[in-house]
Amino acid sequence: MGIQKLNSELINKVIQQDRSAQFQLFELTKSMLYSICYRVLANEDEANDVLQDAYVEVFQNIRKLEHPQALISWMKTITIRKAIKESKKQILFAPIEDHNPATTENFDAWFDAEVLDQAIQSLPDGARTVFVLVAIEGYSHQESAKLLGISESTSKSQLHYAKTLLKSRITNLLQA
Template structure:
């Protein structure tokens, strides 16, 4: 007798199988969405090992609370919100993420034309990942997930004013990092031209 593996061609079939607690459906969800959800966790947690831990906890929450998915939006979007919540819970356990870090005053604005022409999305993701935890968290929630400051305050347990401050500081620090990249790129480019003369 041959073992048949079900094909979950539609999202609704996959969700129905998860609601029946089918182990194969859980494996399909992990294989299908794991790398995308890990990227979500990484944006918040910053450390790969910790992000994997958050990812596993997030998938356990997805499997255990699949009954809460009402189908109002996409399953992937619902799962993404679960991963964001799990990441925030992880960060709350490590309270250091709320501490603000001093930021030097930025005296020169980055050259946005240079940035548009030379920065790739991977560069921007890397720059955001380098932000201190609090800045990175608020920046991700606001700029990527689309939450407003009141929602961020509720999700994270900080005040709206702190959320606004963290976002402002994150933007300033990103501008500084872009400016540093630009300066480094132009300096390397100048030395490269000089060496070719």
């Protein structure tokens, strides 16, 4: 199953609150939306909680969706907003830690998705969130700024900061 199977018939059934269609939509989109949650929150339990909240909101408000063809974008927006909101709560309580990705002798082994994801997760919250939205999810700086409640220039500087940190960490790993 994939997003390609998301057709207008399925969308219409979901809008009509058909439970099997809702389950089908969940199965088709859960990996994509979980990935967004995890990248923003860097915590599996919190990502699962936010994902559940996002689906509740989607299914409660799907009848309000004006353009059914924009369902995926709408779901991603709901998910991102919920993840960002949760992330802001975590900033108040997050301990300050020195994050250093593990080094490895084999460059090719280091560049697997899991390790790269860990490097992204080790970024400071603001930089990580902007990096996920702009570099991974494809949002513009204007969209990112609006979602996060920051200026467009702050979004740009956070992305630059995230890239600088990632470049530095990768360079250090290559020299190790």
